[in-house]
Structures are given as C-alpha cells and as structure tokens.
Amino acid sequence: MGHPPDASVEELLSAARTATGDELRSLTYFTEEDVEQLYLRSDLSRTADLVGFAESERHGFHAQSLYADTQLGDYRFTVRVFENGYLTRVIANGHGIWVTTDSMEIDRFEELASALASILRSFDPA
Template sequence: MSHPPTERTDELLSAARTATGDELRSLTYFTEDDVEQLYLRSDLSRTADLVGFAENERQGFRAQSLYADTQLGDYRFTVRVFENGYLTRVIAGGHGVWLTTDSMEIDRFEELASALATILRSFDPA
C-alpha cells in the first residue's frame, strides 16, 4: 500500500483546512495503484465508494500529459460542482488528492490547489 508518510498527511490536511476551513468535508490521497481516505468530517457517513471515485480521479494522471504543451499552459487542478458542494482534484507527478467541500467562494480553490500541489511535489518519486 502506498500512502503519504504521516507528516505529509498532516501537511495535506493542514493545507486543506487552512484554505477551506469548516467547509472541508473529506480529503483522499491516491496514486495509480492505491487510495486512502485521510480525513472525513464527523457528521458524514463512510458510504462513499473510494475505489470508484479513485478510478475517475486517476484520469487526471493522463490529463497532465494530454494537456502538456498546449496554449492553455500546464494542467493545474480540477473543480467539479455538485448540488451540495465541490470536489477538487490536485495532482503532482504520481501523487494526487481529491477533497470535497461544502459550498464556498470559488476563488478559494486556487489557493487550495496551489498549497496541495506544493506538498505533493515534495513527496519522494513513486
């Protein structure tokens, strides 16, 4: 099982909480081969299909190369909007996280993605 070292987990959670505050619902780390939920807010149930979510979010690893060298610039992050909140995916190299939040101001996502990508880039190569 590949998972971030404990200090990296703490860094990811701290960055997510700093950017989202009480709106943070969940934080999940993933690679091509593994998925691990790092945080789930206490008022939510553990019924999410993490493997199913991971299969979808792993498409982001391919998106990094698909969008490389386009006039859009480098791929940075993805935000999906749902009725009850947002899902944000951030990938750096072979590591990724997705997190869910309650509704919040859209400009907070750029700060969030930047902080998480910095931490992910500091991981040892997978």
C-alpha cells in the same frame, strides 16, 4: 507508493483546513494503484465509493499528458461542481489528492458554467 508519510498527511490536512475552513468534508490521497481517505468530517458517513471516485480521478494522470504543451500552460487542478459541494483534484509527481468541500463562494465559475450551458442549449450539435 500507497500511503504518504505521516508528516505529509498532517501537512496536507493542515493546508486543506487552512484553505477551506469548516467547509472541508474529506481529504483522499491516491495513486495509480491505491486510494486512502486521510480525513472525513465527523458528521459525514463513510458511504462514499472511494474506489469509484478514484477510478474517475485517476483519469487526471492521463489528462496531464494530453494537456501538456498546450497554449493554456501547465495543468494545475480540477474542480468538479456538485449539488451539495465541490471536489477539487490536484495531481503532482505521480500522486494526487482530492478534497471535498461544502458549497463555497465560487460565483465566477458558476456564472461561467451557467452562461456556457445556456449557449450550448441554444443550438444542436451537428
């Protein structure tokens, strides 16, 4: 596995740029065995621990089977919210991509998370 074909790299990057515009920070391809950063915005340093990120995002391969056949339907993607931006992971057909972006408009997710966190803070887990 390893590296996607060059045409696929361009297609992935084009799709990410179309969806995120100037907010695109990075694009990283990964499999169960390999990880490769395909794009990093020029104003960012290459200090990210790709292997550490990959270890975390690889859990998505296992999660797909855990979530199979639930009433929620098929797993589609994961969004992780950070102080300075977002990470979106998509896995399909045994390989995946994660995209990091600057903060973008996702007010509904933030409102939902805030409301749920407030409720969770209001009681102690038994």
